Amino acid sequence: MNTIMIVILVILVALILYVIGVFNHLVRLRNQVDNAWSQIDVQLKRRHDLIPNLVETAKGYMKHERETFEAITQARSQAMGARTVSEAAKAEGALGQALARFLLTVENYPELKANQNFLALQEELASTENKISFARQNYNDQVLFYNNRIQMFPSNIVAGMFGFGKRDFFEVETPAERQVPKVSF
Amino acid sequence: MWELIRLNKRNSVILFLVMAAVLIGLGIIIGAAVHPNGLILGGLVALVVWLVLATISLSSGDQILLAASRARPVTKQVHPQLFNVVEEMTIAAGLSRMPRIYIIDDPAPNAFATGRGPQTASIAVTAGLLAKLNRDELQGVVAHEISHILHRDILYVTLAGVMLGAIVLISDLFLRGVFRSSAYGSSRRYSAQARRTPAQVQLVIILLAVAAAILAPILAQLLYLALSRQREYLADAGAARLTRYPEGLASALEKIANDPGPQLSVATKATAPMYIVNPFKRGLGYLTSTHPPITERIRILRSIGNSVSWAQYAKAYTQVTKRSLPYRLHDEPLPVRPGQEAGPVASPSAQHRQAGDLIRRMNGFRFLTCPCGLVLKIPPNYTLGHIKCPRCDRLLDVPEPALASR
Numbered sequence: 001m002n003t004i005m006i007v008i009l010v011i012l013v014a015l016i017l018y019v020i021g022v023f024n025h026l027v028r029l030r031n032q033v034d035n036a037w038s039q040i041d042v043q044l045k046r047r048h049d050l051i052p053n054l055v056e057t058a059k060g061y062m063k064h065e066r067e068t069f070e071a072i073t074q075a076r077s078q079a080m081g082a083r084t085v086s087e088a089a090k091a092e093g094a095l096g097q098a099l100a101r102f103l104l105t106v107e108n109y110p111e112l113k114a115n116q117n118f119l120a121l122q123e124e125l126a127s128t129e130n131k132i133s134f135a136r137q138n139y140n141d142q143v144l145f146y147n148n149r150i151q152m153f154p155s156n157i158v159a160g161m162f163g164f165g166k167r168d169f170f171e172v173e174t175p176a177e178r179q180v181p182k183v184s185f
Numbered sequence: 186m187w188e189l190i191r192l193n194k195r196n197s198v199i200l201f202l203v204m205a206a207v208l209i210g211l212g213i214i215i216g217a218a219v220h221p222n223g224l225i226l227g228g229l230v231a232l233v234v235w236l237v238l239a240t241i242s243l244s245s246g247d248q249i250l251l252a253a254s255r256a257r258p259v260t261k262q263v264h265p266q267l268f269n270v271v272e273e274m275t276i277a278a279g280l281s282r283m284p285r286i287y288i289i290d291d292p293a294p295n296a297f298a299t300g301r302g303p304q305t306a307s308i309a310v311t312a313g314l315l316a317k318l319n320r321d322e323l324q325g326v327v328a329h330e331i332s333h334i335l336h337r338d339i340l341y342v343t344l345a346g347v348m349l350g351a352i353v354l355i356s357d358l359f360l361r362g363v364f365r366s367s368a369y370g371s372s373r374r375y376s377a378q379a380r381r382t383p384a385q386v387q388l389v390i391i392l393l394a395v396a397a398a399i400l401a402p403i404l405a406q407l408l409y410l411a412l413s414r415q416r417e418y419l420a421d422a423g424a425a426r427l428t429r430y431p432e433g434l435a436s437a438l439e440k441i442a443n444d445p446g447p448q449l450s451v452a453t454k455a456t457a458p459m460y461i462v463n464p465f466k467r468g469l470g471y472l473t474s475t476h477p478p479i480t481e482r483i484r485i486l487r488s489i490g491n492s493v494s495w496a497q498y499a500k501a502y503t504q505v506t507k508r509s510l511p512y513r514l515h516d517e518p519l520p521v522r523p524g525q526e527a528g529p530v531a532s533p534s535a536q537h538r539q540a541g542d543l544i545r546r547m548n549g550f551r552f553l554t555c556p557c558g559l560v561l562k563i564p565p566n567y568t569l570g571h572i573k574c575p576r577c578d579r580l581l582d583v584p585e586p587a588l589a590s591r
Contacts, residue, residue: 032279039276116554120265127269134277137429142279 022158029146033167036139040170043131044079044092050128051076051099054121058102061112068105071098089170099125136170143167189419190337197341201239204348208235211352211401215359218394221387234351242347247299247307247339250346250459254297254451256287256309263288263546264315270324271308274331277427284308284334290544293449294318294441297459298330298339306334311449316540318437325424325434329461332423338416342459345413349406356398413458414477418510421482422498429493435486438462442479481505551584 055069062068075095082088103122112118147166150159158164209231216227241249261268268286275283280303287309289295294314300306308330318326333339425431441462452464462479488501499510542562546552549565557577572583 035281036279039279043276123265123269127266127273130269130273131276134273134427138277138279 019158019161022155023162026146026149026155026159026162026164029142029149030164033139033142033146036135036142040132040135040139043128043135044088047095047125047128047132048076048080050121050125054118054125057115057118057121058106058112061109061115061118062105065102065105068098068102072102096129099129140169143169190335193337193341193416197337197344200341200345200348204345204352205232205235205239207401207404208238208348208352208355211355211397214390214394214397215355218387218391231355234355238347238351239344242344243301246343246347247301247305250299250343250456251287251307251309253453254289254309254456255291256289256307257547259286259288259547264543266320267310267315267323267327270320270327271331274324274327274427277328278331278335280331280335282306284331286310288312288315288543288547289449289451290547291449291451292316292446292540293464294444295449295452295460295462295464296326296330297456297461298333299343299459300334300339301343302337302340303334306339308334312540312543313444313446314441315543317440317444321428321430321433322437322440324428325430325437326461328424328427329420329434331427332420333416335423336416336419338420341416342413346456346459349402353402356402359398360395410458415510417461417477417482418485418498418502421486422495425486425489425493425498426495431486431489431493435483438479438483438486442483553581553583555579555581 051072055072059069072095075091075098079088079091079095082091103125106112106122149155150164150166209228212231212234213224213228216223216225216230219227267288271286272283282304284298284300284306285308287307289309289311291311292313294311294317296308296310296314298306298308308327310326314326315323333342421434424434428434438461449460449464452460457464484505485498485501488504489497490501503509542552545562551563551565551567553561553563553572555561555574555577556579557574559574559576561572561574561581563572563583567583570583571580573580
């Protein structure tokens with residue numbers, strides 16, 4: 001009688017410890033997903049901050065490209081004013097497209113390409129585009145780890161008990177967003 | 186990847202203890218050789234030395250290694266692209282803090298990472314590396330170093346570097362002492378003890394100590410080597426995963442291996458294993474080499490195919506070397522992304538100029554572009570507020586000297 005009680009008690013304690021371990025692991029993974037998401041936000045904001053400078057520097061050289069600048073400025077304000085995630089994704093896609101077009105046009109202005117200040121801004125912009133795509137890559141990696149963990153047996157039981165929900169991948173909608181603007185150095 | 190990190194942490198502890206055993210064993214036997222009752226004293230001295238070393242290497246081992254390599258911390262103005270690339274890889278790896286960045290003033294292309302963990306990590310690259318690689322290649326090298334940080338290899342390398350250095354030093358000192366005392370016949374100092382212990386026994390102990398002093402550094406180094414080569418492969422695999430572009434690292438390794446210039450002058454026996462490519466161009470054979478053959482690493486990276494993952498790298502590894510990696514890693518394959526346009530590679534003279542400019546920028550030179558197109562490089566001790574352009578005689582304002590990075 002007593003031994004059975006002890007055995008049951010030991011199993012119960014082991015089970016509780018296991019659940020605690022899995023729970024903590026899931027929390028850590030979920031925090032990593034959230035952190036990766038905020039990293040994308042940081043980089044998108046950085047892109048918004050860079051654009052006025054870039055436009056200001058390039059304007060003096062590119063007098064006949066008003067539409068290009070207008071498209072960028074408009075896409076930027078739309079992206080900054082976006083309320084929902086899907087809205088933001090769409091606006092950021094348009095902004096990326098406008099920037100890619102702009103960087104293509106720059107090829108026709110050798111004087112601009114010789115400007116040290118502009119070259120520095122161009123490196124910053126190219127790097128920010130990279131950072132956005134790497135942040136997205138890291139976010140998707142983290143989501144993959146997290147989703148795998150909450151769907152696989154036996155951790156899915158713990159996930160179900162405490163309401164750990166599945167997270168969505170950051171899918172790239174427009175083909176322009178998929179392709180990072182090409183910048184040659 | 187978690188298995189990998191756990192394994193590396195365990196290896197670091199094992200290394201730590203084995204190095205302690207080697208050092209204390211060496212202390213005991215040298216103590217016994219110097220004095221018949223010196224057994225315990227020798228062991229105690231070695232234990233103290235080990236404790237001091239452990240404390241130093243845990244608290245500031247990275248600073249010692251960086252200083253020994255004459256690496257200098259730099260600000261973003263010195264090389265914005267390097268900073269951006271490191272930041273990109275920090276983001277890709279999901280590290281919470283960007284490593285500190287150092288530049289080594291040397292034309293040989295190479296790089297290493299050091300530190301205790303992701304929070305205190307540093308990355309050092311040579312000026313030659315920055316001049317010779319394009320952006321994608323630089324990204325590959327930085328990703329390799331970030332992978333070392335991510336896998337916790339850097340703690341292991343830092344500990345091993347400092348401990349190995351100490352064991353080599355103690356053995357060297359003892360051997361020199363033995364040879365000097367035998368050369369000058371100063372063994373008379375020990376004549377009082379010699380009466381109590383038979384001379385032959387003392388001689389045998391001294392011979393044993395000499396053997397130990399010769400063998401200990403080799404033993405320590407072999408232990409170090411046994412694990413460091415696998416780490417290089419795994420860091421390559423990690424770099425391919427982070428960049429999603431294995432060709433960047435492959436082509437960087439190719440450039441570093443085929444560099445015609447002189448070898449890295451700041452590398453020593455203790456710091457050589459830290460570097461991405463063995464800095465010693467000739468001499469060390471395969472068995473004693475800390476690095477896997479570079480052509481093999483390039484071939485593996487190039488046969489990864491269209492999706493990167495640990496499993497994919499392991500497959501490519503087996504395909505090229507006919508061996509298999511001692512780690513089993515499972516993960517999903519991730520698609521390779523297209524490379525960015527690399528742009529034309531600068532001519533050797535332009536590379537030389539770039540490396541020189543980089544050093545000048547590190548030393549507080551100011552760069553001024555005259556409207557006529559001439560770039561003026563103004564030394565930090567030039568105090569006048571303006572300067573005349575030597576080509577077009579225009580008077581230019583000189584910016585305030587920026588604080589030279591120390």
